[in-house]
Amino acid sequence: MAQVMQEIKKPILHISCVPRKDTTLLKISLSQDDLGILYRVTSVLFNHRWDILEAVAETASDGHVQDLFVIRSWDNAEMTESLLSQIRSDLYSLFYEGKSVAMYLRENAKEEILVRKIGDSEASLKLYNPISSDFTVMDLRMKDTPGILFQITEALYHLGIDIISFTANSFDGKIRDSFLVRTSLTGEKLDEKLMFPMLRAKLESFL
Incomplete structure (x- = not known):
């Protein structure tokens, strides 16, 4: 046994x-x-x-x-x-x-790659909590760079954010990454007043 x-x-x-x-x-x-x-x-x-x-x-x-x-x-x-x-x-x-x-x-x-800075002045980040969903939506638009997804997932990991799904679309040397995420601790959407600024600051530090 x-x-x-x-x-x-x-x-x-x-x-x-x-x-x-x-x-x-x-x-x-x-x-x-x-x-x-x-x-x-x-x-x-x-x-x-x-x-x-x-x-x-x-x-x-x-x-x-x-x-x-x-x-x-x-x-x-x-x-x-x-x-x-x-x-x-x-x-x-x-x-x-x-x-x-x-x-x-x-x-x-x-x-x-752990300390690399992309330096994309045209990169944009959108975070929002749809009423009809249990997850936070994160949309990133930036230049297509090998390994950028690793840096994004590393940032989310260290903030205790769980990724439910991810899609990437490339066009004209640019990439749009869309994520559905939630907090790993409670399984809820990200707090707009607390987590949104922290996540934005973390991502903008290397974008």
Whole structure:
């Protein structure tokens, strides 16, 4: 019985992908929900030179979390079995072996992204709480820069903000990122008087 219980509690991380015409659908299943899933995934995909175009988080009735990502290679590369295996190994170390994202990026000589400033004078940020929704909407328009999604998700993670879904649309060298977010502590919308100014200041510090 003890052995059975031990197997049940063993951390689970399943990764699979489906190639599409210009993108790849990446499915990641975890044994438990956790703040900063997109933050960790963006760090790993940035390291391997892949962008996330869309992300949707789903929680099953058994508590397992399934996240779907539409991703695209910077170099028009294909997702190979060896690369998928490496991504899984990297994510496992971040989710279950106590490795921090900062440590992971330093080990892979990518630590400069932790302090990078984009310097986009035309970047714009909109935050609002729709009456008909349980989530806060965050819209960002800025120049399309590899790794920008990682910096955004890092900021949200450190403010205790959970990302429910994300979409990105590119046009004329610009990108529009749209997020549905909520506080991880209460699961509610962000407080407009407290969290909105904090989030805006955090994002504008590197945009």
